[in-house]
């Protein structure tokens with residue numbers, strides 16, 4: 297459902313999109329009111345939740361709007377959730393604990409804007425669960441009708457008093473999971489009751505049942521947000537780590553504004569810098585931290601920092617603007633493995649369909665989706681490792697599409713194999729998006745030193 301400018305890049309899972317995510321989030325916020333602790337903490341960023349509630353449907357997408365450009369995966373993947381989950385029960389139930397904790401962490405240590413993004417990821421899984429076909433694990437044509445046959449304008453819960461799901465982290469998380477189990481029962485019952493009517497294409501008797509699910513989902517959402525607000529103040533740690541990064545200069549309308557990511561190696565901490573490059577983690581528990589900066593074309597390890605209790609450390613500003621090789625790819629040399637030691641940050645691994653056999657299965661490592669400007673020629677460059685074994689060498693190419701959607705038909709460029717180091721791809725209406733793909737039976741860094749995709753003007 298494309299109802300916000302922000303969502304102009306939302307295509308990923310629309311086939312299975314429960315329509316009223318935004319209305320449910322808004323109804324919950326209305327019931328909480330402006331004096332709720334969460335709304336006070338997020339301030340002006342509270343209203344962003346109504347858009348960010350779509351976050352998990354935007355997986356692998358570049359989100360680009362007026363005041364921000366970032367990849368949704370920066371607030372979907374982290375060391376406690378290293379892959380994308382399905383949004384139907386039972387798979388979606390695995391998201392509750394890790395995203396609840398991560399959202400709470402963001403509320404306590406990151407800017408309200410970043411916290412709103414992570415809360416949005418959690419809210420997506422929460423609100424999707426309440427959709428009758430999601431709760432009852434129904435896919436196929438019934439799914440879409442069942443979850444969209446309602447008038448979203450009717451989703452309001454005036455007078456509802458949000459409940460505290462627990463007064464400390466552990467009891468609140470357990471209370472949230474119990475509340476979700478109750479929501480699943482609630483919506484599953486409605487799915488079973490309306491299924492025959494959906495199959496017979498009778499919309500009228502279905503609508504009130506789907507609305508009941510949407511209203512209960514709004515109540516659960518209000519409880520969750522209210523609880524997060526109460527817990528936010530109960531964080532531990534009183535140290536601060538802050539800094540500033542000047543991003544690499546890129547001649548690219550969107551990626552020149554991509555928010556720089558900062559992770560603290562071997563921890564669950566990460567954040568996106570503001571548009572002016574500043575970032576902070578506050579409060580953090582005392583300890584030693586290893587900040588790493590990730591921006592297009594560069595992963596930069598900063599010296600370790602020792603934070604003692606109550607201290608505040610401002611790192612020296614890091615200026616990456618002299619790095620002008622124009623590479624649009626993040627983690628181009630595969631050095632960043634913060635999300636998972638089995639993977640490479642900013643690269644998504646998947647099994648291509650119809651390619652079986654061999655001692656090891658073929659995998660495709662997909663780089664992030666890059667908007668290609670019409671008429672601009674981009675150069676893909678691979679630096680091969682000279683010491684690499686000749687066997688099982690990868691093929692590297694650029695997959696282009698008219699739209700970033702999964703169902704937009706792809707076109708493969710020519711292939712680079714060891715010995716070949718360069719090819720070009722020109723942006724056009726049919727090639728408006730490009731993704732570097734590394735097809736290999738091993739890990740990409742066995743044979744490849746680094747990959748670059750950059751405009752040639």
Ligand SMILES: [Zn+2]
Nearest residue numbers: 352353383424
């Ligand atoms: Zn979804």
